[in-house]
Amino acid sequence: MAIDETALQRLLDKEAIREASLKYTRGIDRHDDDILRQVYHPDARDDHGEYIGSAEGLIHTPKRSTAKIGGCIIISLPT
DSSP states (O other), rough: OOOOOOHHHHHHHHHHHHHHHHHHHHHHTTTTTTHHHSSSTTOOOEEEOOOOHHHHHHHHHHSSSEETTTTEEEOOOOO
């Protein structure tokens, strides 16, 4: 059976997006600015409703206890 290069690339792209999303949520959850920086391109712009600007500016905004990703609310509880 021949490998469909287009389908393979689509799967690789989806996995890269999934990994970036997981890395973003980990950075938010752990309040880890270094992890968040790995998710964004250096010249990235972000629009989170209340914040519109550079990714670096978003990283420096006060962290909240919740983050909304893909329609789901992830709640960070104190440990």
